[in-house]
Amino acid sequence: MFLSILPGRIVSLRAERLLVEFVYSLMDSEFVAEDRQKTNASLAAELEDVRLSRRGDSDAYTRLIKQHQSQVSRMLWRFSRDPLVHEELVQDVFVEAYLSLGSYREKAPFGHWLSRIATRIGYRYWKQIARRGETESFSLAEWDELPGKSTDDIDPGRAAEMLHRLLAQLRPRDRLVLTLRYLEGCDVAETARRTGWTKSLVKVQSRRARKRLEKLFAQAGKGLRG
């Protein structure tokens, strides 16, 4: 901005913009480098905690739990919205993770490895529910009450609750793939990583699950605003 008031406007506005972009990019690269350094340091500390935990250091494992429990909690909130069950599932993830620490190869960050365990535990919980034949109540009436043009006004908690009840009508396999793809916003590769399925299986499963979801809407008697 200040360059444009120089006598004779030596520097054109375009050049000024380029200069500003260049300065910003320099600043960005500094921040990125700093961030990367911090990330590397925290990853190294995390790895050290994993190694100490393997040798039975409970303080190190407590640090790992405290570092990752909010991430695991967020993931498992998709699997159960009952606070007691949810907390138990989070607990199970860390117990199971500790018991299988020997299988952690240290190639990916510890959080990625935990997310696979969390997905497995959540999926196992859904399968248990399905075996017991417990289904949550579901009605499309609630969907019809949604505001007409935009979903931006809906409370995120309410949106999640509605989707949770809807997806609970599907088989665990379909529910899992739709939850990961839509609610968690995972791409095919990430879904495959979390579920341990192949990418092509994820694609096929997603397609089938979407068809079943559509069928579910149709069976419920009305297409939404359709």
Added chain:
Amino acid sequence: MKNERLFEALSARARSESPPSVDVAGRVIAILNAEQNRIEQLTEKPLLWLAAASSALAVPAVVVAIIVYNASTGPLYEISQAIAWVAQ
């Protein structure tokens, strides 16, 4: 497909939901400690039974050994051994 679009829009909205905060560190460590103790007890128990069984077998074996030793070193046994040697 309107249903799917609505589903996607709600999913995007639901992503910004924050879950209830949990702190499971204390309970996880307690569970792991209890599990560790249970495993240790399980591995110790067979060893205890083995020790008890071998002690139970060892005691009569020692008693029998003492009786045999006493019998084989008595004066009558020594005389009979001497006669047998002379007879050869």
